[in-house]
Amino acid sequence: MKSINKLRMYALSLPKSLYFNFKYFPLSQAIRLPILISHRVWLLKTEGKIILPKNISERIKIGFGEVGIFDRQKSRSIWQVSGIVEFKGKAKIGHGSKISVSGKLIIGNGFCITAESSIVAQKEISIGSNVLISWDSLIMDTDFHEIFDEGGRQLNAPMPINIGDNVWIGCRTLILKGVLISDGVIVAAASTVNKTIEQKNTVIAGSPANVVKENVSWKP
Numbered sequence: 001m002k003s004i005n006k007l008r009m010y011a012l013s014l015p016k017s018l019y020f021n022f023k024y025f026p027l028s029q030a031i032r033l034p035i036l037i038s039h040r041v042w043l044l045k046t047e048g049k050i051i052l053p054k055n056i057s058e059r060i061k062i063g064f065g066e067v068g069i070f071d072r073q074k075s076r077s078i079w080q081v082s083g084i085v086e087f088k089g090k091a092k093i094g095h096g097s098k099i100s101v102s103g104k105l106i107i108g109n110g111f112c113i114t115a116e117s118s119i120v121a122q123k124e125i126s127i128g129s130n131v132l133i134s135w136d137s138l139i140m141d142t143d144f145h146e147i148f149d150e151g152g153r154q155l156n157a158p159m160p161i162n163i164g165d166n167v168w169i170g171c172r173t174l175i176l177k178g179v180l181i182s183d184g185v186i187v188a189a190a191s192t193v194n195k196t197i198e199q200k201n202t203v204i205a206g207s208p209a210n211v212v213k214e215n216v217s218w219k220p
Helices: 002-024
Strands: 035-037 041-046 049-051 060-064 077-081 084-087 091-094 098-101 104-107 111-113 118-121 124-127 138-140 161-163 203-206 209-213
Touching (some): 002 060, 098 104, 104 118, 118 124
Antiparallel strands (some): 203 209
């Protein structure tokens, strides 16, 4: 039964996947369907550009997956892109997740969002290889609303975010603009990261997040 449901889901997703791939890629590339789009993904804006490796070994999947604490039947992903999204390899963006890019988003090989998380890139967000983002997390390089001083100078321009390799971001985490997270960092659930974490292979926690444990590793 599980296999039948999976096949049914992919069949339902075929029309939207065809549209998405032929919208972004030339015929020779689009016909191979390098990106699978769930029928529950709202393609709010399909502009800009997607960059893929020349020989991608596994399809990128957007809007699929299953996390037991969410009702996947009512969960809707959003794709709102007018900028550049670059995939370095295989990636899974789980159901209910939102991708909004007017700047640039770079996603490393082995990337995974489990479900219901959001990425907003108005300037640039770079994510390394083998990064796992748990549910209900938000990464954004902008404050959305502009703040000015008395002379009319903007005080809160968007700033890039850089997330290293082998980073695990726990559920309900908030990562704000201007942040660098080094390789091997584990971000504890419900943390707010608003400053650079230079030390590798650490656990960070809190609001704002600070190093609470050193010399750690984790398994996907």
